[in-house]
Amino acid sequence: MNIHEYQARNMLEKHNIKFPKGKVGSTPKEIYNIAKSFGGKVVVKAQIHSGGRGKAGGVKICNSAIEAKEFSKKIINTRLITNQTGPEGYLVEKMFVTEITDIKKELYLSLLIDPDSECPVFIASLHGGMDIEKTAESNQAHIFKMNCDPFLGIKPYKLKQFVAKLNLPGDDNSQIVSLINNIYKAFISNDCSLIEINPLVIDDKANLVPLDCKITIDDDALFRNKEILKLRDINQENTMETRAKDYDLAYVKLTGGNVGCMVNGAGLAMATMDITTKSGCYPANFLDVGGSTDKEKIKEAFRILVSDKEIKYILINLFAGIAKADLIAEGIVEANNELNNKLPIIVSMRGTNSESGFEILKNSNLNLHVANNLGDVSKLLLELEKTK
Amino acid sequence: MNIHEYQARNMLEKHNIKFPKGKVGSTPKEIYNIAKSFGGKVVVKAQIHSGGRGKAGGVKICNSAIEAKEFSKKIINTRLITNQTGPEGYLVEKMFVTEITDIKKELYLSLLIDPDSECPVFIASLHGGMDIEKTAESNQAHIFKMNCDPFLGIKPYKLKQFVAKLNLPGDDNSQIVSLINNIYKAFISNDCSLIEINPLVIDDKANLVPLDCKITIDDDALFRNKEILKLRDINQENTMETRAKDYDLAYVKLTGGNVGCMVNGAGLAMATMDITTKSGCYPANFLDVGGSTDKEKIKEAFRILVSDKEIKYILINLFAGIAKADLIAEGIVEANNELNNKLPIIVSMRGTNSESGFEILKNSNLNLHVANNLGDVSKLLLELEKTK
């Protein structure tokens, strides 16, 4: 789960990390008042769940409270499109105002869990403000990593070596050392999968100042982080994805597709997308109904699929393991009838209870096209495209 | 380091452990007011760094605020002698007043670090209020243990099995489970070597109530627990032990001894006590001047020794490793002159720089008796005793 910049700041402030003065507002008037209270000259930043806000015009240095107000008037309640949002962009409902920092140097610092080393890893770069991926490609020598120990945490001897590479001004590295230790504590206590400070700047007084931060929380750990769950902003999510999430369905909307896919298993769902694309059609979504699935979930999945007006075909590809094919079939038939769906449905169904599942589908009034195997799916899609 | 019951309660309360209402007071008037605010009927407990307060008359159930006042008047500013304090007892400066709990059942619960399994271990007994050592001897079957993992903490599956054995009333064990989890957190975050809740009672409403608690903090970890260090009560310590601690000397006053011992190394210091006893004398103290010792430390050690009016001989037994014998010798001579000490000094000195050390001693005006080895020490003591 992503949270807004201002929420991420709050979370880090609880772990003794100091930011420049800042406050969030929802209306141009509020923005004006905040800017005024900060002395007029401020940075105003659109709060959306995406990076690339600066280049997209969502961040501005304003020289007066009036300028801040005008800027926010232009942005609030519009959809900001960045190179990371997709063409729909994200709705800006809040803007964050901070005082100006005199930047002498920009760094990058993040902490994430590295699946390869299976431990938390700090990444620092001498080039802050930039996309870390790009720095990694263009200037590997300016990127440093430090593995932490899941049991012991940060090892002081490694930290000493790590911060030495950053070559910061001043006699000791106490500021960066305590920042890193505090980030680690915040990371562990909030089940984070990412904390990113970008840029982390050195100001004119040689202080280390985190200017922007991003935090991602492990979705799978939200059950034990009820307070964090309250920070969820569903207006930053695709409506269908939000509905899917409520039913514990893994759904991702894909732009420009015409085949609504419903699959069990993430791998098979991806493979189904791949096959659809090969057939000359395009998947409208990724949808994994999951292992432990029930009729209600299937019905909701079907409803979500059909609510996507772009789709022309429905492709159901199931290989039941934990899930039972007959239950799934019942759900499909019920939802199809409820919605009075006429779109052609290609079904491939195997595994646990698949015989009885097919029985149920065949005895219904679905616009059914049966695929006996994965190869058939391609063929049926091609045929349907030809006959349209 | 030991802390008072009321301080231990504060520490545990910070970790969400609930106690019966209670407050500490230093004068009979304060005790009266507290008791009155609690409704009159209260328990009043002397605050000293020792167990066995109940049997020694330091704890009383009072039926009125006036009774509480009278009781505290009798106890405050006296020295309470329990079976654990030694004959001097400890000065009572504060008393703790708590509301009455209706006790249905008494248990024992503690957490300590077990050197054998090298992990934190919870110990529970079905017989609270008693000395755990005695229960262990008389009723092993009523004592249960649970090892924790230093890295993972309490393992839920083990905790389930552990609390099941206590056979508590009620459907679930949620009260004891959260108590145990909170004790563990307090233990880890405060570098404790012991947290003991004794008794832990079940009251008339089937609630789990910790009635008394004891916490010991690892002395070696006080450098990183400055807040805890503030809780130190030097009035609960032997004056000489306190002085020794300030100079980082390991000193323990022993009752009834006549030989002041100064040794480097804990093992040799104990062995010196053993030898002294064999010679028919008695050690007046344990004193290890430590490995990394300097002249100032040695001088203070000598001052502490000589300030003990019970001693007739001084026994210095050194085998220098890290410590350098010449430096130690210089310290002894300087301190001896400063204090104008005339008591006979038996010295055995070997190891690093011991030749030059002896040189320094011999060229001084010490009442010196040189032992060439440990066997000589016994002989010299015997001789001195005969000639007295």
Added chain:
Amino acid sequence: MTILLDKNTKVLIQGVGRDGSFQAIKSIEYGTNVVSCVHPNRKDQFFQEKIPFFGSVKEAVEKTGANAGVIYVPAPFAMDAIIEQIDADLDVCVCITEGIPIHDMMMIKNYIKNKKTKLIGPNCPGIISPKLNLKIGIIPGNICNPGNIGIVSRSGTLTYEAIAQISEIGMGQSTCVGIGGDPIHGLSYVDVLKMFEEDPETKAIVLIGEIGGTKEQSAAEYINNNVSKPVIFTIAGSTAPPGKRMGHAGAVINGKMGLASEKILALKKVGAYHTEDLSKIGETIKQIL
């Protein structure tokens, strides 16, 4: 022969809720020697009127000689179940549970170092050995056929797909291992490849990968240096967009290395056979062998 399981494998089950008990029955029907169930509140009861419940894994091991375990308990309790099975020194622990926090898995992977237990999963379909009529987990037995193809996969349903296609062409599987779709999981591709390479009964290996992470690249490196048997592979997610979690917690393209194209490249480079069209796994194997 087979990997991980053998005829002495005795299975205990932790978590017999709706799904767990359904799958337990399927496993028993298939022929698996399920000897005990574990549930702290169901001591002295029996599952299906014959398999005894015990209050702890340790007790189940002591009383029934179980040497392998399977976990169906919900995600919030799965870490504890895995740790309990590790502490009881089971040979194999298969965790089917999906949605375990990644911080928990990080702890588990550090805890399991140098312990006896081999962890499979989580978020995986388990293991099946058709020749032994033995399975731990949820892979449907009826699609399997005893044979010589070993399968190792991050995806459950794609494993079934591969199994079905192999069976359809008249061949069969030696052992199939679903290693799970989480970014941090127990046995890796490399661990299983090593076992297949050493297993005389396995003649060829099917490796099923997907987008995200760099584990397929590690597998490629290992194949290059250590695997002599033919490896047929497929990678799901060529058409997945970057930055989005495609169901599996591990299936997110973060950076170039996570792309399907990169993984395909790495595996092709070391001589593994690529099945671009997932529906042609069976066909490809037929051509090679």
Added chain:
Amino acid sequence: MTILLDKNTKVLIQGVGRDGSFQAIKSIEYGTNVVSCVHPNRKDQFFQEKIPFFGSVKEAVEKTGANAGVIYVPAPFAMDAIIEQIDADLDVCVCITEGIPIHDMMMIKNYIKNKKTKLIGPNCPGIISPKLNLKIGIIPGNICNPGNIGIVSRSGTLTYEAIAQISEIGMGQSTCVGIGGDPIHGLSYVDVLKMFEEDPETKAIVLIGEIGGTKEQSAAEYINNNVSKPVIFTIAGSTAPPGKRMGHAGAVINGKMGLASEKILALKKVGAYHTEDLSKIGETIKQIL
């Protein structure tokens, strides 16, 4: 032969403050091959104008082939130093530092499980092998004599005492190991007894114990089942009062098992020779051998 150390032992030193550098010089004078020092801020400098400093243990190992380390850093930083030496895969890490928090030692002992490094100490005098003129730590070399008696001890100064007495009667030491006075420490009596039993050069073993804990009892149990060589022992603290820490963090009588009398009983029972009077260790050995 000798235990723990051999002629290929190359020592690095971490912590060359007042005590550390004094002891380093003594070690070098004794004949120890000290190859490097570690200090993050003294890179490119030299200790005693000839031994190079490095910024990290890893670098010191890479550049100088150090395979053993000694730690003199203050207690608050000792855990980090120990972990760094473990991470660098040194064969032996000797920690002299006194006063390390017990919570730290608990973490270290769990971390070191199944790692390559053998930890000696902390709060110990280290190891000495007179025949090799090799010592790591602070045991005075001039009191030693090459010979056949192995010493294992929780106490530093009592170790010196035993060494001196053995040398005085014209005998000598094979290896002396101070395992340290903390309740949780690296190698135990049992670990060292095992090495002495296997070491052909060691003919008899002196075990020096003290009050507190049950480690002497564990040693007794091990001796009973596994040690064929004569064991001479002494236990310090017969006259210590209960509940008081006698210098060493581990020397507190908490419960009956911590009493000197219990330990003496346990060791006598398995046939070890008791030296009641500490000053007669040498004599006792002479009588037995």
